Amino acid sequence: MSAEKLAAEFGIRGALDFVPVGDLVKAVVSLDGMQGELFLQGATVTHWQPKGERPVIFTSPNAIFAPGTAVRGGIPIIFPWFGPNRREPKAPQHGFVRAAPWQLERAETSRPGEVTLALSIEAKEPMSPFWPEPFRAVYTVTFGPTLSVTLAVQNRAGHEIMFEEALHTYFAVSDIAKVSVTGLAGTTYIDKVDGAQRKTQDTAPIKLTGEADRVYLGTPRQAVIEDSEWRRRIVIEKDGAASTIVWNPWTEKAAAMKDLGADAWTGMICVETGNAADNEVRLAAGGEHRLSTRVAVDAIK
Numbered sequence: 001m002s003a004e005k006l007a008a009e010f011g012i013r014g015a016l017d018f019v020p021v022g023d024l025v026k027a028v029v030s031l032d033g034m035q036g037e038l039f040l041q042g043a044t045v046t047h048w049q050p051k052g053e054r055p056v057i058f059t060s061p062n063a064i065f066a067p068g069t070a071v072r073g074g075i076p077i078i079f080p081w082f083g084p085n086r087r088e089p090k091a092p093q094h095g096f097v098r099a100a101p102w103q104l105e106r107a108e109t110s111r112p113g114e115v116t117l118a119l120s121i122e123a124k125e126p127m128s129p130f131w132p133e134p135f136r137a138v139y140t141v142t143f144g145p146t147l148s149v150t151l152a153v154q155n156r157a158g159h160e161i162m163f164e165e166a167l168h169t170y171f172a173v174s175d176i177a178k179v180s181v182t183g184l185a186g187t188t189y190i191d192k193v194d195g196a197q198r199k200t201q202d203t204a205p206i207k208l209t210g211e212a213d214r215v216y217l218g219t220p221r222q223a224v225i226e227d228s229e230w231r232r233r234i235v236i237e238k239d240g241a242a243s244t245i246v247w248n249p250w251t252e253k254a255a256a257m258k259d260l261g262a263d264a265w266t267g268m269i270c271v272e273t274g275n276a277a278d279n280e281v282r283l284a285a286g287g288e289h290r291l292s293t294r295v296a297v298d299a300i301k
């Protein structure tokens with residue numbers, strides 16, 4: 001649907017509009033000083049900035065907004081496999097919904113200061129030769145003083161299905177050298193930059209000093225990014241998500257990614273919530289699985 005038609009059907013005066021970006025359409029939320037943006041392709045949130053705050057979500061200045069291309073930044077939705085497909089080596093990384101068209105179902109301001117969008121994607125016929133299951137997913141995003149996102153996956157097959165998933169959130173930080181992550185102490189992680197070895201996270205706050213690509217398993221409900229330069233704490237809470245993934249490509253890999261580049265990577269860290277590797281979801285026929293993340297920002301006093 002065109003931006004114009006979406007605005008006519010779903011627009012909310014003074015709160016929600018739709019704008020074309022090349023061949024794509026972006027929902028733009030602006031309410032009481034809070035801003036948010038979401039591309040309908042991939043249902044990808046690309047911006048959230050509570051009133052009086054710096055942006056909390058990072059989107060690369062070199063991101064490519066084009067049909068069939070995933071956004072470098074924001075919150076790409078990873079489903080139904082995370083990273084390379086363990087059973088199908090030829091499959092593209094991170095599944096197939098992050099650059100697929102999603103349908104806007106609903107837009108509302110049900111609570112003061114909040115705008116909620118609900119989008120869906122449905123595969124009656126197989127969407128991918130690598131994962132031919134019928135399913136429907138509904139993604140609900142509430143932009144407000146906090147950011148809440150929920151991915152609900154419904155199994156429409158007549159048998160159990162298995163999948164991985166992640167809300168691949170890129171957070172904006174002052175400088176990767178000035179941030180630490182807490183909340184993962186004592187958990188086991190798969191270190192993808194060290195031969196997928198399994199390691200135990202120690203109790204010190206995590207400070208990255210080089211490329212990091214870690215799948216933490218069985219993680220607690222809350223993780224926190226402390227940003228000593230911007231004097232803020234990003235508090236990430238999750239439900240229905242057993243894994244947390246921490247990723248930053250660092251100098252060389254970032255420079256080789258044309259949609260990221262040599263400079264921007266120092267201003268981001270991915271702390272993703274999901275169910276990956278050992279935490280893969282098994283969902284009974286007709287069942288629904290919900291994965292939620294809530295992001296809040298606090299000042300460090």
Ligand code: BG6
Pocket residue numbers: 070083093094168192213214245247272
């Ligand atoms: C992370 C993975 O979640 O996403 C990394 O753990 C991967 O291995 C990164 O490199 C980015 O993936 P992509 O497909 O968006 O370049």
